[in-house]
Amino acid sequence: MKKNILLIGCLVLGLSSCYKPVLDPLSGTFPAPTVVDKTAISSAAATSEKGENGRLITVDLSGSNKVHLVLVGSKYFLSENTYIEASAAAAQNGNFISGQTSVDGKGVKSGRVVVERVPVDTEKKTYSLDDVYTLKCVLFCEDGTPYKVEWTGKLAFYPDPIVGDIVVENKLSDATSDTAAGMKKHLITLTDGDGNAAAVFEIFVDPAATSIAGTYECKEYAENLGEGGIIANGYNFPDWGISGGSYFMKDGVRVDVAAGQKVVIAPLSEKSFVFNVAGTEFVVGGTEVGEGLVFGFAGTDTASDTAAGMKKHLVNVTEDGAPAATFELFAEPGADITGTYLCKEYAENLGEALIIANGYNFPDWGISGGSFYMKDGARVDINANELVTVAKAGDKLYSFCGNGFTFLVKF
DSSP, X not given: OHHHHHHHHHHHHHHHHTTSSTTOOOOSSSOOXXXXXXXXXXXXXXXXXXXXXXXXXEEEEEXXXXXXXXXXXXXXXXXXXXXXXXXXXXXXXXXXXXXXXXXXXXXXXXXXXXXXXXXXXXXXXOOOTTOEEEEEEEEEETTSOEEEEEEEEOOOOOOOOOSSEEEEEEEEEEEEEEOTTSOEEEEEEEEOTTSOEEEEEEEEEOTTOSOOOEEEEEETTGGGTOOSSEEEOOEEETTTTEEESOEEEETTEEEEOOTTOEEEEEEXXXXXXXXXXXXXXXXXXXXXXXXXXXXXXXXXXXXXXXTTSOEEEEEEEEETTEEEEEEEEEEOTTOOSOEEEEEETTGGGTOOSSEEEOOEEETTTTEEESSEEEETTEEEEOOTTOEEEEEEEETTEEEEEETTEEEEEEO
């Protein structure tokens, strides 16, 4: 028995020594590894979701060999790191989950996964769909078989949805016409990335309006009513070949907008909007889909009364618990936080609504406060005379848009 324990200990030391020069060919009396390289891989897919102890990321390499990796990270994309094995219960950032990781269907019990990433943006090093990953792995299966895996290519990761169903790969077209009842009719069509219809909204706006943003109540016979801020109901009789009005697609099925329902259209930037209907969010851009949009942010709103008679809203925005922005807003008591805010100095003392406090930061004195946002890891203060627009984009979902930033925040 002692000899067996000694032999196992020697094998462990021998295998561990193979990791020092990363992924050097294995040597020793144990079997040579099966090599899985790029010639054995024809496709790669990845997913990312939040787990109890961090971000759970899976990578599937498929071809003549199949490699299934389950790793724990801290970002929504796969970060450069050397990942070592851990059980699902103990796995933290920097681990791969043994038992859930496999090669050709065989469970992996130990090993190393080295992740390298070459970012397109070499200066900011933020994630892009065009970044090139290199994975170098030594994996030992439960039956003792060693595998050496090397693969280089692109992996697609997307930020988390915020609420309900959120669709971010849509484009918008808007056909306008005048109605006999004196309103401007907008027939808005949203299409997905493949050109298929994602939604149609038939809205009616006062001719003097300068934006389609607003809350629209669905009414029957909307075109004849001569009212702004309403949307036509949807109807669909496939047996008769008749359909029209307002609807959206959910899980491949058409859902008509019914009388009494409301559709919120909120601006995110000059050419980007959020459409909220029945708990589904459509994010669309007029030029590049999702241009300038940032997802995955959580917000808190601490309200207090000021001596000057306004309600102060201290809105803190975080990403994975790290500060992303702070907005010090002043509104009328009882009003919500939506609106366009003008940045002014000494805002708390002015007794004005729809203003925002300027940011200030004196690190040498240890003094900072006011309104600011983080960009590329640096604090950017919001200065006097700048504008910040806050729009409601859904249930507890708001957009904060200003000079150089747009945040979509879930409260």
